[in-house]
Amino acid sequence: MSSQTMYGFSSLTTFATLVITMATVLVFFVLKNRKVLLSVKSEQHQLPPGPPTLPFIGNIHQMMWNKPAVFRWIHRLLQGMDTDIMCLRLGAIYVVAVTCPEIACEVLRKKDEVLASRPATFASGSFSFGYKGTIVTPHGEKWKKMRRVLTSEILTPSMEQKLHHLRQEECDHLVTYINNTCMACPDNLVDVRHVARHFCGNMIRRLVLGKRYFGSELPGSSASGPGHDEMAHVAALFTLLNYLYNFCVSDYFPALIGFDLEGHEKVSKDVMGILNRLHDPIIEKRIIERSNLRNGGECKEARDFLDVLVYLDDADGQPLLSVDDIRAQIVEMMYATIDNPSNAVEWALAEMVNKPEVMKKATDEIDAIVGKDKLVQESDIPRLNYLKSCIREAFRIHPYHAFNPPHVAMVDTTIAGYTIPKDSHVILSRMGLGRNPKIWNKPLDFQPERHLNTANVLLSEPGLRFISFSSGRRGCPGISLGTSVTMMLFAKMLQGFTWTKPAGVDRISLQESNTGALALAEPLVLQAKPRLAAHLYEKN
Known part of the structure; x- marks a missing residue:
């Protein structure tokens, strides 16, 4: 059974579900929000252009009919209206979509201060332990505190250098694992999606928790694949990403929270159950360790991001962060790292296998700059301009998410000359x-x-002609780490192996998923053959 069917996507288009949902929406919305609806501003002609709306519900009925790929409906509207900015009304909330770099720069730079908040939804609240982290937490003192922790303690040049050896070990394990996988298969076939996603999972677990596996690591396990818990972990993180800001009807009609009309609440709780089961024992052990060391008058150097979070003190020498602060920040670091690198590398390889001339230019560059007698290192990245251009192109055409997380207007403002009322959601x-x-x-x-x-x-795009790492107050503070993870995954795979289409396949399909994400419709499976000396694959 597919994950879409398991989580109820298949039922969303049925007539019965739609009727029940819309009837419930109307009753609760009229009872609880009548005053808001009656006070809609008379200056509606100053709003960005948009499709006609119905009383009370706005465009919710169209949103529901176009699930699960609501973003495709929004882009069809933008194209049909020939506009780079469009306004929908979902209940009482205006949702403004932007596709123009100049307007995007206005949102993230000129108007960044008033558009620096996030919406409160059931999923975002659940995934952040009640808004204890940074990414989805609405603007306020908690967000400012956690953002400072992230930028001044975690994602710093000194910490990046300190953990270099962990990143290097994971990159070397990647090469050995792919080699073992293709050697074990008679046709040398490798599931690129599996490799890429679990490399990212291994990497961020090592950096955050100091370990790849949740259980005990056995001798020789460094080059083995993910176990049951690691598979569940990565699957839960991607499910979280797919449900965060996923145009759930209760996001716009909070009175419906608790009815779980679309099944999102159950999925959110299931995801957090898995993550808590895997993360909490490690966090609790570190907190006890901190307490024992402090009682003995000892201190220790941080081994990973979790150590940094646990050992931070306030002015009185007490723990700066609560347990839920730590839990929330760990989950956010996990899901912020896992999707974009793996998705970009999978798409880049799919495109390049269909264009052998591009693949040749990339492998020629890495051979010329790094050679074939040693494995590529992070220090080589600045000179691998063609490889970085391939990843930029994958980010440009094939983002994992169709939209950036919503920016919420904290006051009435204007964008591109149009009125943007307070509490509107702006999505790039x-x-x-x-x-x-x-x-x-x-x-x-x-x-x-x-x-x-x-x-x-560079993988970043200052002019916002595409978005790899967002900018502004809500921008990504981990550009350096994200670049390293993405480029080392890509460079190791290209340097270590020749990638070709499986036998009998004339062209790799570039069809996109029809769910809420823009991943390939089917995992990319390619033939891989080692292209370096045998000893370079055996160093682990």
């Missing part, structure tokens, strides 16, 4: 920006050369 379209034909020539063509216009190609 990663897909719309990266595929905008007004910005990009042949926007759907994979052309890494279009990014080779600087001596040092």
Whole structure:
């Protein structure tokens, strides 16, 4: 059974569910929000353009009909209206979608201060332990505190250097694991999605928790694949990502929370049950360890991100962070690291296998700069401009999420000359920006050369012609770490192996998933053959 069927996506399009949902919405919305609806501003003509709305519910009925891929409906509307900014009304909430770099820069820079909050939803509240973290926490003192911890204690150059050996070990394990996998298969077939996602899972568990496996690591396990708990962990993190800000009807009609009309609440609770089961014993052990060391007058150097969080003190020498603060920040670091690198590398390889000339340029570059007698290192990344251009192109065309997380207007403001009422949600379209034909020539063509216009190609995009790492107050503070994880995954795979289509396959399908994410519809499976000396695969 597919995950979509398990989590109830298949039932969303049935007529009965729609009727029940809309009837309940109308009753509760009229009873609890009548005053709000009657006070809709007379200046509606100043709002960005948008489709006609119904009384009370706005465009909710259309949103429901277009599940699970609501983002495709929104982009069809934008294209049909030939506009780069559009306003929907979902209940009493205005949702403003943007696909233009200039307007995106206005949102994240000029108007960043008033658009620095996040919406409160059942999923975001659950995934953040009641808004104890940074990514989804609404603007306020808690967000400011946790953001300071993240930027000044965790994602610092000194901490990045301190944990370099962990990242290097994981990258070496990756090469050995792929080699063992393709050697064990008669056709040398490798599931690229499985490899990429679990590399990211292994990497962030090592950096955050100091260990790859939740159980005991046995001798020789360093090059083995994920076990049951590790598989469950990665699956839970991707489920979380797929349900966060997923246009759930109760996001716009909070009175419906508790009815779980779409099954989102059960999924959210199940996900957090898995993550808590796996994370909590490790966190509790570290807290006890801290207490014992402090009672004995000892201190110790941080081994990983969890140590940093647990050992932070306030001015009185007491723990700066509560247990839930630590739990929330750990979950956020996990899911913020796992999706974009794995998705970009899978898409880049899919595109490149269909374009052998691009694959050849990439492998020629890595051979010329790194050679074939040693494995690529993080210090090589600045010179691998063509490889970085391939990843930029994957980020541009194939983001995992169609939209950035919503920015909530804390006061009435304007964008592109249009009125944006307080509490509106502004969403920047990663897909719309990266595929905008007004910005990009042949926007759907994979052309890494279009990014080779600087001596040092970066994965970030300051002009917001596409979004890899967001900017502004809510921007990604982990650009350096994200770049390292993405590029080392990609470079190790390209340097270590020749990747080709499986026998009998003329072309790799580039069809996108029809769910709420933009992953490949089917996991990418390729033939892999080692291209380096045998001893380089055996060092683990």
